[in-house]
Amino acid sequence: MLVSPSRDRAAERRSATRREILDASWEVAHEKGIASITLKDVADRVGMRPPSLYSHFASKNAIYDAMFGQAWQGCLDALRAATDGVPSDPREAMAVMGRAYFKYAVADQARNQLMNARISADFQPSPEAYAPSLAVWELGRVHLALIGVTAEADLDLYSAVVGGLVDAQLANDPGGNRYARQLDRAIGMLADQFGL
Amino acid sequence: MLVSPSRDRAAERRSATRREILDASWEVAHEKGIASITLKDVADRVGMRPPSLYSHFASKNAIYDAMFGQAWQGCLDALRAATDGVPSDPREAMAVMGRAYFKYAVADQARNQLMNARISADFQPSPEAYAPSLAVWELGRVHLALIGVTAEADLDLYSAVVGGLVDAQLANDPGGNRYARQLDRAIGMLADQFGL
DNA sequence: GTCTATACACCGATAGAC
DNA sequence: GTCTATCGGTGTATAGAC
Structure with missing residues (x-):
């Protein structure tokens, strides 16, 4: 041809x-x-x-949509790379994933806002752009299940605590490490709570 | 006259x-x-x-400014009312303040966004409107100091965890109680961590 | 595919009559 | 203090020539 x-x-x-x-x-x-x-x-x-x-x-929102997909795909890649080798210690497994997500989220404020906050009233991500976001949550779910953490409540608490540290870091000490310093302590607390 | x-x-x-x-x-x-x-x-x-x-x-931002002041003043009033009677149990003292803040923050999404997120690039609260916000943090600092929690790191962790639950509740289950249910558990975790 | 020109809908803010 | 009229600007999006 x-x-x-x-x-x-x-x-x-x-x-x-x-x-x-x-x-x-x-x-x-x-x-x-x-x-x-x-x-x-x-x-x-x-x-x-x-x-x-x-x-x-096709529109400005189509650009947002593509960016949304890129952002979550990058997060998925980062978490896959971090959780690649199966971790021996359950507590370390929890820490590895939390640190990877925290690092990725904190690295780019604009990206984090696009991923987690509503940017404009009319923008809603398409199913294709939303897919990697779902994949991230599924990866987290499976990763925690491997170390015996399966309760929905535990997942909620884990994600809220890590997300809270991310938001606090970006809002109150952007570029610093004031809340990053509390991350391992928070994850240790959670591990205790989960009976690991 | x-x-x-x-x-x-x-x-x-x-x-x-x-x-x-x-x-x-x-x-x-x-x-x-x-x-x-x-x-x-x-x-x-x-x-x-x-x-x-x-x-x-004087301007649209002047309206935002007054609203910002109202929102934080209301939060200050709510926390003062909640922490009025000196609590006997340190763990209960922690819980009372956390619950009061969570309840106030979760009750109004728009208000919470104005209080904690950047709404527009040019809006910056005036010192007068910002004052009750500082008063809230000071109240929290003093309240925790009364039960022996004085480390800056502990305050950071406490506020990030409660704030994380607020944001998760508003973002993922607005009007529900999916993350509210984790609040007492989270505060118990923190109390353990702080040696109370 | 990129351009010019333009439609169309807003917005915040000001001037000046009443 | 409230109104009408208007300024000056910005934004997304479309039509049509090249």
Whole structure:
């Protein structure tokens, strides 16, 4: 086939442009906050005019949607890498996952807001973008089940405590380690509570 | 003086109108979210035209500022009432304050967002509006000090855990009690950790 | 696919009559 | 103090030429 190679190049270029737009969107989000992204700012950064973005994304929310998917996929990858080797000690297994999530969440405030807070009233993630988010929760559920923690209440408490430390760190000491220092202590507390 | 009584009536009416505007703003916040308040929506609800609001508030952010002060003042009042009688048991003292804060925070999502999250990039609370927020933290610090908890790290952990349960409750089970059910357990855990 | 031009809907805020 | 009228700006999105 003669058509195929040129199709490939076109498709490559197209997805490369999409990636450029998403990268630019993340830059804007880091500078002005996730809720303050505008098509003008994104277009400026890619060297386009705002209407041209519509050749690659159907709407602004479609950009948010792709970013949402990227954020949770990155989290899933980070947790998979961290929980790769099966941990011998149950307490260490709990700590490894908690630290990995904390590190990923705290590393990027804008990303964390997109992942966990409602950014705008109308934006709702699509099922495809939402999938890696569900996968993260499933990974957590399975990982804790392996060390004998299966109660729904225990999962709720675990996630709320780690999430609380993340939010406190980002809100009250961004870039610091004031609440990061409490993470291992909190997880030890939880392990005691779970009877490990 | 003949002038004084009429001045009083005028001042009363003025502050009554201010209160009406703030009440209307809270209503809008509850319906559309704290970040989506517009002067038009507020004015409609008070039976005014948007420009007329400027006779009572210097700007939209001045309205946010007053609301911020109200929210934290209400929290301060709630905590003072809850921690009024000196508690005999240290663990119960911890629980009383945690429950009071949790209850107040969870009761109003819009209010909680205004109190703890950044609503817009340009809004910064004035020192006067910020004062009751500082008073709440001081009350917490003193209350825990009375039962022997004085370490900064302990305060950080306590506030992050309670705050984490609040956020989880509002985000994942608004109006329910899925995370509220974990509150006493979490506080018991903390009491153990603090050696009480 | 990118551009110009523009529609369309908002928003916060100000000026000035009453 | 409230009103009408309006300014000046921003935002998403579409139409149509190239």
